[in-house]
Amino acid sequence: MTSPTGRPAALPLAHADLSALLHAIARQPRCTRAYLTRLTGLSRGTVATRIEELIAAGLVVEEAGASKGGRPPGELRLNGAAGVILGADLGSSHCRVSASDLAGVPLASASYDLRIADGPAAVLGGLDEAFQGLLSSAGKRPSEVRAIGIGVPGPVEHRTGTVVRPPIMPGWDGFAIPEFFADRYGVPTLVDNDANLAALGEYWARKEDSEHILYVKISTGIGCGIVSGGALHRGAQGAAGDIGHIRVPGGEDLLCSCGNMGCLEAVAGGDALARRLRAQGVAEARTSRDVTRLAAEGNPFARRAVREASESIGRVLATLVSFYNPNAIVVGGPFAELNEELLAGIRSAIYHRALPLATRSLRVESSSRAETVGVRGAEVLALQQALSPEGLQQLLTARVGS
Amino acid sequence: MTSPTGRPAALPLAHADLSALLHAIARQPRCTRAYLTRLTGLSRGTVATRIEELIAAGLVVEEAGASKGGRPPGELRLNGAAGVILGADLGSSHCRVSASDLAGVPLASASYDLRIADGPAAVLGGLDEAFQGLLSSAGKRPSEVRAIGIGVPGPVEHRTGTVVRPPIMPGWDGFAIPEFFADRYGVPTLVDNDANLAALGEYWARKEDSEHILYVKISTGIGCGIVSGGALHRGAQGAAGDIGHIRVPGGEDLLCSCGNMGCLEAVAGGDALARRLRAQGVAEARTSRDVTRLAAEGNPFARRAVREASESIGRVLATLVSFYNPNAIVVGGPFAELNEELLAGIRSAIYHRALPLATRSLRVESSSRAETVGVRGAEVLALQQALSPEGLQQLLTARVGS
Structure with a gap:
């Protein structure tokens, strides 16, 4: 194999190095060689050599950066044409x-x-x-x-x-x-569940210092995608993030679809809320989207149900914050449209119950790019x-x- | 830099590759080139070249493995003399x-x-x-x-x-x-807290397929070390694993050292148990070690206190199993000496509450090497x-x- 310049690219000898550099370049806007040296711990010379190889192989391109006096540092990005x-x-x-x-x-x-x-x-x-x-x-x-x-x-x-x-x-x-x-x-075709991929998408859209992200999807069921140190944490059987079946107080007499009593999903999932509203005479509440719509329209039963659900979810998340110490919790799914109602209850429970150190710079927010x-x-x-x-x-x- | 064989070792050019190979060799007894090829995704030729370089540099040594007919595969290990x-x-x-x-x-x-x-x-x-x-x-x-x-x-x-x-x-x-x-x-001098290092030590002593480990230290306080995919998960502020201050049911009127009510530590920590025993007239219960000794001697108040504590701890761990799906939970600290009493209560709560998929091959055990x-x-x-x-x-x- 030869590079476009004609000299041997010699790439197969150092894939792990190259892979680490490519990942860093993909994630970091206006990436410079100095940044890569700091990030990877490789020597300046090694980074320079490797980058030349990646440019020669057509995987990386360089543009002149903004000058602060002196020679401007080259900004690196992956080659879109590759x-x-x-x-x-x-x-x-x-x-x-x-x-x-x-x-x-x-x-x-x-x-x-x-x-x-x-x-x-x-x-x-x-x-x-x-x-x-x-x-x-x-x-x-x-x-x-x-x-x-x-x-x-x-x-x-x-x-x-x-x-x-x-x-x-x-x-x-x-x-x-x-x-x-x-x-x-x-x-290669990679497949994963929707909550995991949403967590990965949120991680990628954030800055370098947000390495630990929880994405909580609240819909008919309740699930969670977990990013640890920039990688998905899937757990021993790939079952990590299955928070819908955590037991919560106040649900002892509520049967969950899994056959247990008192799961978070049976207390705060969309189906559970719709069922509760129907029992309160709100016949039009059939799905979680109905509940969302009714709450948005100001139906007091629906608003009350969402508020109670958000507190139950927040209590579980407070436990996970103490255990996991994430940078951010992002809430998605149809209920996330009820931005203020839902987040207020969740935040209140988390800040009330988790330790100050773990919540000091914790961000709890709805997904700003829920659709995509x-x-x-x-x-x-x-x-x-x-x-x-x-x-x-x-x-x-x-x-x-x- | 030249290797002992006289030819340039050329090592600085591919540290990430070499690092990945050295880690794998350190962790895997009877490590072969075929294993490294499977594990790293590098080509056979690349692995062979890199291993020769590491041997030449004096970091890896090779011994003839057990023959299954044909040429025996070389077994690699790090060079102790290095x-x-x-x-x-x-x-x-x-x-x-x-x-x-x-x-x-x-x-x-x-x-x-x-x-x-x-x-x-x-x-x-x-x-x-x-x-x-x-x-x-x-x-x-x-x-x-x-x-x-x-x-x-x-x-x-x-x-x-x-x-x-x-x-x-x-x-x-x-x-x-x-x-x-x-x-x-x-x-380099690396420093970390004791629960994190115990989690890392337990991970390292286990087989390749145990990548996600929780080490729970139960003593005066209650803390947890977390290994995710073979690396410590420390969280955004390094506060991950602080499970002693998770709220648990039944502790609403118990003040914790952190100033909150109803923390796990206030319900099930060693100081809390000693205080409860003293209130029950067991004047000699001053520390968590006293509680351990009394329970081991068969004092019914102490045994009852340990049993109740183990159920509270187990309920929190059930939540963490649903969220994190670890391969193993290892219990350490002075209470871990009460092997059967303590683990029975913890296991019972976990298996009762966590989902079957997450507990299918979960191991819950006391540290077999607690001292070291x-x-x-x-x-x-x-x-x-x-x-x-x-x-x-x-x-x-x-x-x-x-």
């Missing part, structure tokens, strides 16, 4: 897709309705068409795709991308999604794979071949 | 120190009494003497030390090794421990630093120089 990343966020009734270049610049995006219950063949066939549409409108070829990330509304065995006993995805149990796309693109954070997280998952030591081999081969 | 790691576990009244070679083989260990309240000058002076004694009895020179790890019974700002407002370490607030040793050895796991964790922290891309530079320089 490939395309595809992302998808599959919901129960809706899908959002997007294509970005390797530098993270959006090329095209779309969204469309679907029924996840139609099963993998129909849904993934439709998704593939949507991907083709994005590529076509961005003027890119399928051979330029470097990795694909897909979020689904159910549990996933991440290593194989297999959907595992999903409550709201009939027909998907045991289906390995990456195999569907393997023949079509021949690139999932698909962005899917792209980030795919990009991280493409820039990993393993993925880098394929990236370099493809780069030389294309 | 350096010494020092570890210390400072308690409030006791210290344990140990020296190991780079391959993890123990060279010497000792323990002695101290009073942490005597302050940094006296305590660290004594510790330095203890280190000198270890080196002398192991026949090693101070110049062979590559890194030092130290555990303390209080909060630490890990980045600088500074003790921060420690409740039981008067005179230590704001003291930066690494500076004390910088002149004496000129090597802290100092072992201190050595692991120091070793990880020595093998990091940053530390590796120093290791190679020292190796060539020694």
